[in-house]
Amino acid sequence: MEEFKSGFVTVIGRTNVGKSSIINYLVGEKISAITNKPQTTRKVIKGIINRENSQIIIIDTPGLHKPKSKLGNVMIESAISSIPDVDVIIYVVEANDSRVDEKTLEKIKEAQKPTILVINKIDLIDATKLAQIINIYKDLYDFKAIIPVSVKQKKNLDVILEEIEKNLKVGPAYYDIEEYTDQTLRELVEETIREKALKLLQDEVPHGILVETSKMKTGKTKNDEKIFNIEATIFCLRGSHKGIIIGKQGQMLKKIGSFARQDLENMLDTKVNLKLWVKVKEDWINQESFVNKFKTKDQN
Template identity: 35%
Template sequence: MKSGFISLIGRTNAGKSSLLNYLLNEKISMVSHKQNATRRKINGIVMHGNDQAIFVDTPGLHESNKTMNKLMIETAIKSIGDCDLILFVTSVFDNLENYKKFLNLKRDVPHIIALTKIDEASDKQIFDKLSQYQKYADEFKAIIPTSTKKQAYKKILMDEICKHLPEHEYFYDPEFITTARGKDIYRDLILEAIFECVSDEIPYSTDVKVDKVVEKQDITEIYATIVTDNKHHKSILIGKDGATIKRIGINSRKIINQLVENKIFLKLNVEVDKNWTSDENAVKKSFEY
């Protein structure tokens, strides 16, 4: 029996959240084509035979002087020191610059590389990328080509991950798939809908607070507040005649229904807190689970 923690590390938009959802067969982590969408680390628990792998999805590694982004980077780097294994996630189409930067970080734990999106690449592209990484073969334990679109790759990746986990009793009940509370997952999934529905900088100056969740036999009621940093952004989030907030609500319910079988009632409000993105304590609180 093995049980351990694996930090998912990589650049923004490397596909870490998609990979976590793929390994879980459930959507608990937000996914967006926009950069820096993941803000909070979230644990996903995968049972593989008799072994328990606890994946920690982290914000993408990037460079920024903004308060929120700096704290996101700190969260990702801290997770490197709190795990048993690092899974460095990178696309077959990425160059090796981000991997080289990762190697410069202080690391006391081994890592393996998940080379994603191979279903979109030719055999030659895959072979060439594997050859490039072979220059660093002394650094990693393994490099595993994978694709979140094909289930066949899951066993190969999980076999390799569990090989490097310590012998240990389970940290969590094998029936659990995450340590996050339902309301915290809903918060991120609503934020994902905002990223989908609103363009430019607005999602980055916006967060979600889930005020209350009421679980009934055939319906889950979610009451949430969208927080943004100025009145102009608030008016855009609401939209003309409430069109945008309605679209955000529809998308949110659609995303949440991938996780919850109940009918979803969702009530969204928008409020302004002009200091929340620059106040370090406020940002740290928004990162909490």
């Protein structure tokens, strides 16, 4: 019989290349927010993938970018500091972007760990272009594998798991078979609300959004149906942002709430009553006390 394998895998790459999209697909559950805005993922999140002969703990990380705030610094540090503790690195790039990120490649070379290159969004380019980009990367580093994929077309994604498995060592299952993330229910709820706000808002507003739940309690409706009562506050950087988040006659906040509620009802499999508030927390992205919440244990 084949021996059971397990191990930790970090997924790194520039912001917006589709790291969280790939992870949600592979885990089979929505554990990480996805939007077309940069810096969607703010902190390191673990997903657990149970296979017949292995358990893979896959780590979503904030996208690599040039940080402009203390929060940005902490995000980059948390992504980079995931590398020393893992068995395999997944490096994700976008098929339609041939700019090589020398700094990240340097980190990969230093780490000396089995590294798999995933080229995502191949739906955006043709075969010639793909051959070109593969050529560029194959000379840059001795990747264990180069896997072109498309989350949009659900193409070739299972190959990632096969390649990871090849590079794992014999080991136990670290997590229960029912577990699929290290995120608490509270964190999943907050991320769901933040994702909707990010998707609906423009420009600089999304970067300064922080969601905190103040109440999460199950109850009963008048018709004796189960209902989950959630109260949460959306914090933003400035008064002008608060106005935008609330919107004309509260339209924007209503929309955020209604989209979030739909997702939460699916996730929790019950009716949800969601109450949202908006408050200003002046320049929190540069305040140590708030930003520290986004650090991983190793960074503290």
